[in-house]
Amino acid sequence: MSLSIVIVGSGPSGFYAADALLRKLPGCRIDIVDRLPTPYGLVRSGVAPDHQSTKAVQRVFERTATRPNVRFLGHVNVGDDVTFGELKECYDAVVVAIGCPIDRKLGIPGEELRGVYGSWSFVGWYNGHPGHRDLDPELTGSAIAVIGNGNVAIDCVRVLAKTPAEMAKSDLCRHAAETIARAPIEMLYLIGRRGPVQIGFTPIELAELGQLEHCVPLLDGEALDRDIAAANPEEVTQKAKPLDILRSFAGNRLGDKPVSLRFIFWAAPTAIIGAGHAQRLRLERTRLADGQAGHTGDHFELSVSTVITAIGYIGAPFDGLPVDEKRGIVRNEEGRVEPGVYVVGWSKRGPSGTIPTNRADAMAVADLIMADFKTGPTGKLGPEAIDRILTARAVRPVGFAEWIRINEAEMKRAADGRPREKFTRISDLLAACRD
Ligand code: NAP
Numbered sequence: 001m002s003l004s005i006v007i008v009g010s011g012p013s014g015f016y017a018a019d020a021l022l023r024k025l026p027g028c029r030i031d032i033v034d035r036l037p038t039p040y041g042l043v044r045s046g047v048a049p050d051h052q053s054t055k056a057v058q059r060v061f062e063r064t065a066t067r068p069n070v071r072f073l074g075h076v077n078v079g080d081d082v083t084f085g086e087l088k089e090c091y092d093a094v095v096v097a098i099g100c101p102i103d104r105k106l107g108i109p110g111e112e113l114r115g116v117y118g119s120w121s122f123v124g125w126y127n128g129h130p131g132h133r134d135l136d137p138e139l140t141g142s143a144i145a146v147i148g149n150g151n152v153a154i155d156c157v158r159v160l161a162k163t164p165a166e167m168a169k170s171d172l173c174r175h176a177a178e179t180i181a182r183a184p185i186e187m188l189y190l191i192g193r194r195g196p197v198q199i200g201f202t203p204i205e206l207a208e209l210g211q212l213e214h215c216v217p218l219l220d221g222e223a224l225d226r227d228i229a230a231a232n233p234e235e236v237t238q239k240a241k242p243l244d245i246l247r248s249f250a251g252n253r254l255g256d257k258p259v260s261l262r263f264i265f266w267a268a269p270t271a272i273i274g275a276g277h278a279q280r281l282r283l284e285r286t287r288l289a290d291g292q293a294g295h296t297g298d299h300f301e302l303s304v305s306t307v308i309t310a311i312g313y314i315g316a317p318f319d320g321l322p323v324d325e326k327r328g329i330v331r332n333e334e335g336r337v338e339p340g341v342y343v344v345g346w347s348k349r350g351p352s353g354t355i356p357t358n359r360a361d362a363m364a365v366a367d368l369i370m371a372d373f374k375t376g377p378t379g380k381l382g383p384e385a386i387d388r389i390l391t392a393r394a395v396r397p398v399g400f401a402e403w404i405r406i407n408e409a410e411m412k413r414a415a416d417g418r419p420r421e422k423f424t425r426i427s428d429l430l431a432a433c434r435d
Helices: 012-024 041-045 052-065 084-090 119-126 151-161 174-182 203-211 221-230 233-238 240-249 355-372 383-392 400-412 426-434
Strands: 004-008 029-033 070-073 093-096 116-118 143-147 187-191 215-218 259-264 267-273 280-289 292-303 306-309 336-338 341-343
Touching (some): 004 383, 012 029, 012 041, 012 052, 012 355, 052 070, 070 383, 070 400, 084 383, 093 355, 116 119, 119 151, 143 151, 151 174, 151 203, 203 240, 221 240, 233 240, 267 292, 341 355, 400 426
Parallel strands (some): 004 029, 004 093, 029 070, 116 306, 143 187, 187 259, 215 259
Antiparallel strands (some): 267 280, 280 292, 336 341
């Protein structure tokens, strides 16, 4: 059967969905729409620039994108260039794979001060996402706090701590590399509102912090042992590897390297203080209460002029889609929003899991679509109708062949040893594929 399917979002969840659909419904026609002229979503603008091996998955996605019945329609903004309703009229099925592109807020006073950044925009900035290119974070003080004990917090800390030489084979964008190299950082605080046994860090990412050329991880070894002794043994067993890595940091000393990375556990931010600009971070010491960070009433402050929050993300409101406000995702039942409309990836389950986690969602959505369209296509207008709508609105999508030109131009302009120097503005991306 020749179903027509549009996937909104060309990140890992979108591409894995396309791949699963092609396996299960080989005759289907798939359009993958993205508001950026570039595909791959978080693989390009989320994965850390020094984690090039993680980005190798692009080659798998490239094979999917170049299948004869697949089109990439880049630089098409759903809600602006074409409405969600129009997509529903034109395609048998719409698969939403737009992720969770908004920083979760701490909800404390001072969050609006200059010098306070969410990791979505900070990571987007150093990765050259056109929407965050001009963030221009102020990294002018000697101490920076990164809040959150997940892998995104580790990415932020590591990118700030690495020397230019350590980043030489990365695709860290030039504007960010220059700002970070100039930053007079001496102290990085990595702050968790719960304890070491509750961390979200994975072992490989945590171990990397022990191998930095100029930065030494510091923590209180006795406090770590007390926390482990007081914790649920099952949880300790589950976290055995990262806890061993943390323990290996306990022998490090302040001054071992020019930059220190201090782990602070059991501390929940309560205010960011400063006159126009962040100057101090106020925290409350916490203790575990029903598994969550509970109050103690005991406060302390850190002098920091930059605060980066890496505390998770929520979904963007999307015209015509029901939102689960509490979880910040599209309201869905096992991936089905309504017959003909589906969600995958972070849009479906929230911001958790690594790139391959999306494979299971992809297979599940393909099964749902097969079940919902047992009797075949539903007589929608077809992708040609979308082409007519876009042409009438003078919207010219960036096709996959054009992306290949951008890709080649980025690789060509990279300095020796670097995989690419990204174009970070829409106008430059379009010029690279069309001039
Ligand atoms: P995460 O792992 O869920 O970590 C979020 C952290 O923010 C948690 O420590 C959480 O603490 C903390 N937090 C939430 N609200 C807070 C608040 N109000 N105050 C203080 N702390 C708060 O999320 P993530 O780091 O954004 O990563 C998202 C997903 O991408 C994860 O699955 C991650 O593993 C994955 N990822 C993987 C890689 C990699 O494999 N290299 C790299 C980046 C991201 P609680 O635990 O107390 O809630």
